[in-house]
Amino acid sequence: MNLVERDAACWLRRMGRSLSALVLGTLFLGLACGRGAAGPGGATAQGSSPATATAQAPIASSNFVGFEDPLSENGAWVALTTMAPQGTRFEKNNGALPDSAIGPSTNHAGARTTAAVPTDHYSEIVVGHVGLTNPGQIGPYVAPLVRVQTSGASIDSDYMWWGTQGNGDDNYLYRIDANGTSYTATKLLPHPPFNDGDRVRLIARGPVIYGIRNGVREFIYNTGEDLNKVHISYSTGTTGMLAFVPVGRPLTDATIASWATGPAPVSSGTWASSTFAGTENPLDEGDRWYPLPFQNGAGAPYSGFKKSGGLAIGLDPSHNASGVWSIAPPAKQYSEVTLGTVASGGGGPLVRIDRANNGQTGWLLFLFADNPGGSGIYKLTPDGNFTGPLFSFTPTIVAGDKWRLTADGNTLTASRNGVAQFTYTTDGSYPAGDVGIEAYTPAFTFAAWEGGDPAGATTSPTITGFTPSSGPVGTNVTINGTNFTGATAVAFNSVSASFTVTSATAIQATVPAGATTGPLSVTAPAGTATSSTAFTVVPPPTITSFAPTSGPAGTSVTINGTSFTGATAVAFNGVSASFTVTSDTAIQATVPAGATTGPLSVTAPAGTATSSAAFTVVPPPTITSFAPTSGPAGTSVTINGTSLTGATAVAFNGVSASFTVTSATAIQATVPAGATTGPLSVTAPAGTATSSTA
Incomplete structure (x- = not known):
């Protein structure tokens, strides 16, 4: 009996979706094609718990x-010419951008690196600026490229x-x-707009292509299905970039x-586990999981979990089927699931998955809630x-039960809650590989998983907690756990940190530059442990604006920005000021005596x-002088000085006078009736000046 045959309707729906990928002759004409946002092969990231690939x-x-035009950087780049028939190239102008816009809509600036890049690699861009494009509109685009072919057909x-x-x-x-x-362009997966x-x-x-945006896995796609299509995978x-x-x-x-390239993440350790804490879509957990390829040629790759x-x-x-590639388990291995909801559907643990195969592989212990008599050992074939x-x-299928499938040579052993249920001798296929999970319909779920080396569960590291739970770059964090x-x-959150192992149960680590909020991980010889909660990286403060933009000492200034909570100092061009933090985004400060024109600064715990x-x-x-120096009431007196703009009062020995500010350095005043011999004074927004002579 074939599992797929039990749900012909779903099978046909999958086939229908796979046929919706439209091959385009010209890429950017806005033709509707491809799969939906949650279609096969991946899903738009909806979760709140970031987890990144460690490269x-x-x-x-x-x-x-x-x-520089064209972009070369001393031979570091080679132009991609197929998508630029009229010769559009990248230029360097404090950023990489096309050097021309030539119609009709098929001229792209493309370049690949000449550096020696491994087969498994990444290409990363930071978007400087990409303009707005609406549906049905031909607009600007940018892209990182992987697996760029450098020669041949x-x-x-x-x-x-x-x-x-x-959109x-x-x-x-x-x-x-x-x-x-x-060229032709095939749409594989949609994604949200760039910013x-x-x-x-x-x-x-x-065979897997996946995207990480700002530290979060956004999609993952297994290209194994490409092999039986018109075009191969x-x-x-090598790697590169493209712009239009x-x-x-x-x-x-x-x-x-900016752009960078380097090796893709690699497997480390032999054992891993998860309680599926947090929220992620698609399931990632620090680059642990990958979807298997589905039926070559007719189906579509699994979207995963x-x-x-x-x-x-x-x-x-x-x-649904996913493997674990964060570890490299030995040939003797196991996969164990803790059942979640089991009212319908089915699923179970997978062993001996060949991650390099362009079709699905592995041995499955399938627990069939819809028909328990159909449960047993199945062989996933490319x-x-x-088959099975x-x-x-x-079996009796109960939420919370732990079901384990162990592979030792050609012998598979199925266990429930630590008690062996049966053994099965295989045909020798799949002598080694990855471990993973399989589920039939979203109604059949898993509450936990572990797997890999059977000896790993007792020696693999665990993280039980860490303190503090938040802080800026440079914070010293104590990580507690076991087997360190x-x-x-x-x-x-996958950014490597400096650390010291102080004991088997404690590590002192320093929050590294570039870290973002997310889980902590510790890699030891027996595997990698990931925290179930996130460490919150407190970003450094920023100043976005302030008002007013000028004023004398004593002026109250509102400073706007981010991450002001806990600010310890505010300065005006280096002169310390009194202040009050009114919110995480606002500070009220007073211009201090002795301040001079210059930038404002805010010091907070994060910088x-x-x-x-x-x-x-x-x-x-x-007041530097005045003329004449004497005269009766009614005499017009020119007062010379500085910062006289905005003057609000002039007085002759304390008697107010009428006046006109003619410039920042001059005032024309009239000696008032009742004035007596004495100094002159001018009051302006920044204070009052008194003449040194009478």
């Missing part, structure tokens, strides 16, 4: 400082994460199939601020089928922010 330091990078082919601001029709993960003179400042990393790892290549500006739009509408409410929930309406049950039994001895890495504009300190007025 090594960049192999090559550029901030594109200076000017498929030269310039690649995978790209193409994005613009707004443009082409916000998609694409596969580009090129031959040196022409200026986004850090967009596209990763190619084995690309398993090798339509005629009539500024070239700066497709500006890439999401986690919500302490459960792992399938994204596809029928079957053609997309579930090869061994059948009728020999730890090789600590990361804050010091300095304004980009200067506050102009208006100095008090001065």
Whole structure:
């Protein structure tokens, strides 16, 4: 009996969706095609718990400082010419952007690195500026590229994460199939619009392509299905970037601020576990999970799972399958699930998944809630089928039960709550591989999972807590747990940190530059532990504006910005000022005596922010001279000095006089009736000046 055959309707729906991918001859004409936002192969990130891929330091990078056309940087770049028949190239102008906009809509600025990049790699851009594109409109786009073909019949082919601001029709993960003179573009997965400042990393790892935006996995797609299509998938290549500006739009509408490339994450340790705490869509957990490929040629790759409410929930309406690639388990391995909701559907643990296979593989212990008698051992085959049950039994399926499938040589052992239920001898297929999970319909969920080396559960690290739970870059954090001895890495939301192992149960780590809010992880010889709660990285303060922008000592100034909570100092051009923090985004400060014109600064626990504009300190007025020096009432007197603008009063030995401010350095005043011999005074917004002579 074949599992797929039990739900022909869902099977047909999957096939129908797979046929909706439209191959385009010209990329940016806004044609409707591709899958929906939660379609096969991936899903738009909906969760609140960021988890990122951990990659090594960049192999090559550029901030594109200076000017150069075409972009070369001493031979670091080679132009991609297939998508630019009229010769559009990247130029460097304190950013990378197209050097021309030439119609008709097929001229793209493209470049690939000449650095030696491994087969599994990432390409990352920071969006400098990308203009707004509305539905049905040809607009500007930018993209990182992976698996760029450098020669042969498929030269310039690649995978790209193409994005613009707004809901443009082409916000998609694409596969580009090129031959040196022409290309076609296949939409694979939709994604939300890009925003200026986004850090967009596209990763190619084995047959899987996935995207991390600002530290959060946004989609993941298994390209295994491509092999039986008209165009093949690309398993090798290099990295690069692409940009497009339509005629009539500024070239700066497709500006890439920086670019970097390096190795993709690699497996570490032999055991892992999860309680599925938090919220993620798709399921990621620090680059732990990947979806399996589905039926080659006819189906679509699995979308995988999401986690919500302490459960792992399938994204596809029928079957869902995911493997764990954060570890490299030995051939003797196990996968164990704790059942969540089990009212209908089915599922169970997977072992011996070949992550490099372009079709699904592995051995599955399937627990069938809809028909318990159909439960048993199934073989996942690369053609997309579930062969079996090869061994059948009728289990009692109860939420909270732990079901384990262990592979030792050709022997599979199924256990429930630590008690062996049966063994099965395989045909020898799949002698090693990854562990994972499989579920039939989103109604069958998992409350926890563990797997890998059977000895790993007793030696793998765990994180039980950490203090403090928040702080800025540079904060010293104590991580508590077990089995920390020999730890090789600590990361804050996948950003590597410096650390010291103080005991088997404690690590002292420092929040690294570039860290963002998210889970902590500790990698030790027996595996990687990830915290169930997030460490909150307190960002440094910023000053966005202040008002008024000028005034004398004593003026009350409102400073606007971010992360002001806990501010310890405010200064006007280096002179300390009294202040009150009224909110996380506002401070009320008083211009101090002795302040001079210059920038404002705010010091908070996470650092010091300095304004980009200067506050102009208006100095008090001065009287340097007056003429004539004597005369009767009614005499017109010219008073010379400084900072006289805005003067509100003039007096002759204390008797108020009529006056006119003729400039910042001169006042014309009339000696008033009743005036007596004595000094002159001028009152302005910044104070009162009195003459030194009478």
